[in-house]
Amino acid sequence: MGVIEETFAGHEVSRASLDNCVKCTICETVCPVAKANPLFTGPKYNGPQAERFRDGASVDHSLEWCDFCGICTLNCPQGVKIAELNEQAAAKMKAQNGVPLRDRIIPETNMEGMLLSPIAPVANWALGIRPLRVAIEKVIKIHRDAPMPTAHTETLAKWLKHRKKADVKATKGPVVFFQGCAGGYFETETSKKSIEVLEHLGYEVFVPKQSCCGLAKQSNGLFKGATNDILNLCDNLLKFDNELPVVSSSGSCIGMVKHEAHEIMGVDDPRLENVSVRSRDFCEFIMEEYRAGRIDPSEFREIDLTVPYHQPCQVKSQGMGFPAIDMMELIPGVKVVESNEPCCGIAGTYGLKAERYDTAQKIGKGVFEHMQNYNEGVGVCDTETCRWQIAKSSGVKIVHPVWLMHHALGLSDNLLK
Ligand code: SF4
Ligand code: SF4
Ligand code: SF4
Numbered sequence: 092m093g094v095i096e097e098t099f100a101g102h103e104v105s106r107a108s109l110d111n112c113v114k115c116t117i118c119e120t121v122c123p124v125a126k127a128n129p130l131f132t133g134p135k136y137n138g139p140q141a142e143r144f145r146d147g148a149s150v151d152h153s154l155e156w157c158d159f160c161g162i163c164t165l166n167c168p169q170g171v172k173i174a175e176l177n178e179q180a181a182a183k184m185k186a187q188n189g190v191p192l193r194d195r196i197i198p199e200t201n202m203e204g205m206l207l208s209p210i211a212p213v214a215n216w217a218l219g220i221r222p223l224r225v226a227i228e229k230v231i232k233i234h235r236d237a238p239m240p241t242a243h244t245e246t247l248a249k250w251l252k253h254r255k256k257a258d259v260k261a262t263k264g265p266v267v268f269f270q271g272c273a274g275g276y277f278e279t280e281t282s283k284k285s286i287e288v289l290e291h292l293g294y295e296v297f298v299p300k301q302s303c304c305g306l307a308k309q310s311n312g313l314f315k316g317a318t319n320d321i322l323n324l325c326d327n328l329l330k331f332d333n334e335l336p337v338v339s340s341s342g343s344c345i346g347m348v349k350h351e352a353h354e355i356m357g358v359d360d361p362r363l364e365n366v367s368v369r370s371r372d373f374c375e376f377i378m379e380e381y382r383a384g385r386i387d388p389s390e391f392r393e394i395d396l397t398v399p400y401h402q403p404c405q406v407k408s409q410g411m412g413f414p415a416i417d418m419m420e421l422i423p424g425v426k427v428v429e430s431n432e433p434c435c436g437i438a439g440t441y442g443l444k445a446e447r448y449d450t451a452q453k454i455g456k457g458v459f460e461h462m463q464n465y466n467e468g469v470g471v472c473d474t475e476t477c478r479w480q481i482a483k484s485s486g487v488k489i490v491h492p493v494w495l496m497h498h499a500l501g502l503s504d505n506l507l508k
Contacts, residue, residue: 289338342473377414462487
């Protein structure tokens with residue numbers, strides 16, 4: 092039995108789709124990496140075509156340029172699981188050739204949060220020192236200009252212990268909030284605003300102790316670790332209640348829970364099945380509740396703003412339309428302009444890597460310009476690493492859609508704080 096069969100059962104499902112390919116080349120025309128980097132031989136070649144020949148040990152190294160954005164799969168009229176085949180083949184290649192130290196370090200997001208938070212001011216200062224960033228690039232190959240998260244001394248868990256709870260009656264029942272690693276340590280403001288908005292709208296919010304979903308490990312080919320992580324997370328969430336909606340403002344983490352762990356790594360476990368079917372992206376949840384007549388938009392105050400928005404590929408791949416746009420446009424005065432770009436280039440951790448940085452910047456150029464062109468001081472995007480990438484490369488403040496909702500409900504005086 093080869094590496095593939097031992098580590099990811101989902102491969103057989105993806106492989107079964109490859110004969111559907113009619114070579115229409117639609118995937119080639121939409122692939123953001125193929126447009127940015129001639130070394131990448133494209134989705135059709137790396138996906139269904141190469142897969143026929145790589146039942147054995149070796150695969151084409153051009154595959155290493157794929158950022159697993161999933162745009163090809165989303166656009167293939169024949170339902171070929173192109174991105175899934177690529178990610179599975181890349182994991183196989185790493186299992187055979189060894190995983191670089193950097194690709195083992197970057198995905199330890201939970202540990203990084205735990206280490207950096209207690210020394211947040213020093214860590215943030217140190218990550219801004221040029222010679223240190225150059226040294227990091229030389230040693231572990233994280234590009235000197237790659238966006239870095241901002242650590243906070245007050246983690247979400249600390250804030251939850253001392254915060255003043257909303258003075259609103261919970262009339263709409265309980266929900267479980269899943270913050271993800273970034274939401275717990277780095278993007279804490281987005282998590283706080285999400286909890287405050289849900290409570291203000293009448294939900295009782297429970298935030299159980301939780302661990303990492305494993306997405307960064309999965310995209311770095313560490314399928315075994317990622318499978319352990321996603322099942323641990325499910326155990327954490329199941330300890331609490333196995334029927335409540337699980338709501339997350341981390342657009343990528345919730346995608347991992349909803350479909351990626353199952354479709355890419357083939358995790359077939361009743362714990363994941365239970366949690367995935369009741370998991371909702373924050374904006375998706377709000378729109379479902381609105382459509383069910385449980386949210387009254389007349390309580391939103393006007394915000395006179397045209398705001399540029401980019402839907403990340405990890406949100407696109409959830410196939411739920413554009414709930415962030417729908418939610419923001421419930422606010423009187425808000426007009427949203429979507430980037431219509433496939434990817435900002437960061438693709439989780441892809442754009443951090445020294446050898447891929449330039450390609451990632453080329454991929455994201457259209458998104459950065461979109462944010463600059465429509466900029467009235469703020470842009471919007473649903474996932475953390477994409478926000479860091481777009482903000483760093485465009486110079487525009489980028490927030491999660493919940494920031495607008497929080498402001499519209501009168502919970503913050505300043506939209507940008
Ligand atoms: S879009 Fe689908 S059917 Fe068309 S070439 Fe790509 S994989 Fe084949
Ligand atoms: S996953 Fe994205 S980068 Fe990779 S082949 Fe498909 S479209 Fe291209
Ligand atoms: S996406 Fe998953 S792996 Fe990445 S930070 Fe969020 S919880 Fe952790």
